[in-house]
Amino acid sequence: LYILGFKLPGLDVIKLGFSSNPESRMRQVQFDPAKTDGKVQRVVEIETGHRAICVEKALHLHIKTHRPDLIVPPALFRKRTRTTSDVYHRHGRSYISALLDAVEAGWDPTLQSMPASQTEPS
Secondary structure (H helix, E strand, C coil): EEEEEEEEEEEEEEEEEECHHHHHHHHHEEHHHHHHEEEEEECCCCCHHHHHHHHHHHHHHHHHCCCCHHHHHHHCCCEEEECCCCEEEEHHHHHHHHHHHHHHHHCCHCCCCCCCCCCCCC
């Protein structure tokens, strides 16, 4: 799993996703790297690609359910990136990082509830 950061006109965003090669994915997503200044901000290793895809989809559902305010409307990024979804406002990075911390600590977002030892990321 990865968090990529991009600069769009008047808007900094992050993309949460999965790739076996996040650096390559970052380059692939940008139309003009000089303008979007993409960077891999975080990588979390998952045991298999299939599992990573399942976790990624569950994380997107979790964000959509609990923090829909973090979702960037596609019209704001489609002209500058080669992606159609899973882009969030940069101020959501701490929330999304907390979700990834929970995944690394053993939380399974495919079950859609955080373990009692974890608190909901703020």
